[in-house]
Amino acid sequence: MMRNKLYFYRNRAEFEQYYSDNDGNISGFEILDSKGVLDDVQDTIIDITDLILYVRQEPLHRYSVRLSLNKLDTSNKLIINYQYVEEALNIFPLIFDEALPLYDKEKEIKILEKNIRHKIYYYNDYQFSEIENECNKNKIILTNFANLPSVKDYENEMIIDITSSLQSMKGAEHIIYLLEQLFSTMSDKTKIIIDVDKLDDVKKYLKLTFSEYLDISKLLTNVSKSTLPSEEPNKLRRIIDLGEEELSDLLSSIDEKLIGHSKFKKCLKSDLRKFLTLNKLNKRKIFSLFLLGKPGLGKTEIGRILSKTINSESKIIKINFGNYSSQDALNSLIGSPAGYIGCDGGELSKKISKNPVGVIICDEFEKADSEIKNFFLELLEDGKFTDSMGREYDLDGYIIVFTSNIKDEKEFNSKMSPEFKSRINLICEFTPLDDNDKLKYINYQIQEFKENINTNSIKHKKIPDEICIEYKDTDDLRELRDRVYNKMMEYIE
Numbered sequence: 001m002m003r004n005k006l007y008f009y010r011n012r013a014e015f016e017q018y019y020s021d022n023d024g025n026i027s028g029f030e031i032l033d034s035k036g037v038l039d040d041v042q043d044t045i046i047d048i049t050d051l052i053l054y055v056r057q058e059p060l061h062r063y064s065v066r067l068s069l070n071k072l073d074t075s076n077k078l079i080i081n082y083q084y085v086e087e088a089l090n091i092f093p094l095i096f097d098e099a100l101p102l103y104d105k106e107k108e109i110k111i112l113e114k115n116i117r118h119k120i121y122y123y124n125d126y127q128f129s130e131i132e133n134e135c136n137k138n139k140i141i142l143t144n145f146a147n148l149p150s151v152k153d154y155e156n157e158m159i160i161d162i163t164s165s166l167q168s169m170k171g172a173e174h175i176i177y178l179l180e181q182l183f184s185t186m187s188d189k190t191k192i193i194i195d196v197d198k199l200d201d202v203k204k205y206l207k208l209t210f211s212e213y214l215d216i217s218k219l220l221t222n223v224s225k226s227t228l229p230s231e232e233p234n235k236l237r238r239i240i241d242l243g244e245e246e247l248s249d250l251l252s253s254i255d256e257k258l259i260g261h262s263k264f265k266k267c268l269k270s271d272l273r274k275f276l277t278l279n280k281l282n283k284r285k286i287f288s289l290f291l292l293g294k295p296g297l298g299k300t301e302i303g304r305i306l307s308k309t310i311n312s313e314s315k316i317i318k319i320n321f322g323n324y325s326s327q328d329a330l331n332s333l334i335g336s337p338a339g340y341i342g343c344d345g346g347e348l349s350k351k352i353s354k355n356p357v358g359v360i361i362c363d364e365f366e367k368a369d370s371e372i373k374n375f376f377l378e379l380l381e382d383g384k385f386t387d388s389m390g391r392e393y394d395l396d397g398y399i400i401v402f403t404s405n406i407k408d409e410k411e412f413n414s415k416m417s418p419e420f421k422s423r424i425n426l427i428c429e430f431t432p433l434d435d436n437d438k439l440k441y442i443n444y445q446i447q448e449f450k451e452n453i454n455t456n457s458i459k460h461k462k463i464p465d466e467i468c469i470e471y472k473d474t475d476d477l478r479e480l481r482d483r484v485y486n487k488m489m490e491y492i493e
Contacts, residue, residue: 164390
């Protein structure tokens with residue numbers, strides 16, 4: 001049996017040119033009923049792009065489709081969008097033997113030169129509220145492709161954010177073709193914007209669609225100028241970015257600043273090095289700790305030490321989940337869905353965008369709503385999440401420190417699902433320090449206070465070498481620290 005050749009076009013411009021060259025003699029493929037025959041269809045160009053999509057959705061109909069294709073007269077020419085060529089050859093290997101371009105290279109280039117190309121404007125996360133305010137002020141519609149049907153007849157200026165569309169391309173490459181078609185019909189009054197983090201995807205997937213990549217301030221003059229990731233002065237620092245010497249310094253810092261808890265520190269060092277190896281092998285994205293125990297035992301301090309050691313200049317990303325127990329808690333965390341009144345980025349989205357350190361502290365996590373817990377279950381598995389505006393946040397190499405007032409692992413098992421537990425690298429119960437470690441903690445706080453006094457040139461009286469602080473009546477390290485501060489203030493002039 002002789003097999004057919006399949007011809008492909010690369011974009012809408014090439015298709016339109018071919019349509020014109022052939023006086024519109026192009027039709028879609030229709031599957032006829034059992035009595036129908038395709039022998040009467042001759043000297044026709046048939047686009048089978050939709051056919052491949054149909055078979056993808058209805059794989060049980062593959063046999064009947066193949067029979068219909070076999071009925072086609074040899075005079076017919078079959079064409080397809082280039083994105084589905086390999087799929088067509090794989091599905092129907094007995095129908096097609098090869099795929100060829102519609103035009104030779106020389107003519108293809110000439111066609112592409114005719115293609116209308118657009119400008120695209122990029123923005124940083126911190127600019128989005130400015131963009132919204134500017135659009136509201138100037139009565140410009142700010143929307144995305146999902147909401148286009150509701151504004152299709154709008155004749156004034158409109159800005160379309162394609163961030164969420166780019167986010168959905170993985171595993172759904174047909175969207176590229178749909179976007180190309182939409183862009184080809186847009187007027188000059190319609191402007192396109194994209195989160196700068198997705199700009200590389202635009203250049204990869206839509207390289208023939210856009211002619212220029214411009215800062216959003218070129219479009220909306222009252223919006224502050226953005227910076228490309230390579231230009232950012234506070235580049236993100238994560239545990240995976242540390243060299244061996246820096247990693248050793250971090251582990252030494254934990255030994256020095258975290259008093260007691262020797263078993264935990266030993267496990268942390270071991271598990272952290274395991275994670276770094278697994279991360280290089282792309283087996284683990286996020287290093288997670290879940291610390292149990294009464295308040296004031298130093299659980300949150302671990303997150304602070306890790307954060308400040310990795311990037312001493314950064315603010316700490318800390319979220320208290322005691323405030324996330326309501327049913328709409330997830331909206332507060334990652335933002336309300338687009339279209340909601342007052343929709344905005346959530347607390348997690350904003351803090352990640354603004355902080356150049358890959359450490360997140362989740363305090364009182366046991367109080368979080370079940371939807372929040374499910375969100376983190378997926379985050380620990382995938383290493384990334386998408387906020388309400390369709391912007392993706394990649395947390396590869398991050399450390400997440402969950403702290404909880406859960407007293408022991410037995411209670412942990414009753415409040416956390418086995419699936420969640422399996423995604424945690426290290427679970428540890430913090431117990432009260434013994435008297436010897438309490439004294440070490442007090443002395444550490446005293447010495448640190450003295451150093452801060454000298455560094456900041458604060459006038460003070462002579463501070464004695466030995467300072468007595470009562471410690472036997474409490475296990476709360478915050479209480480001990482406050483007692484040190486109160487005592488030291490007696491020497492401040």
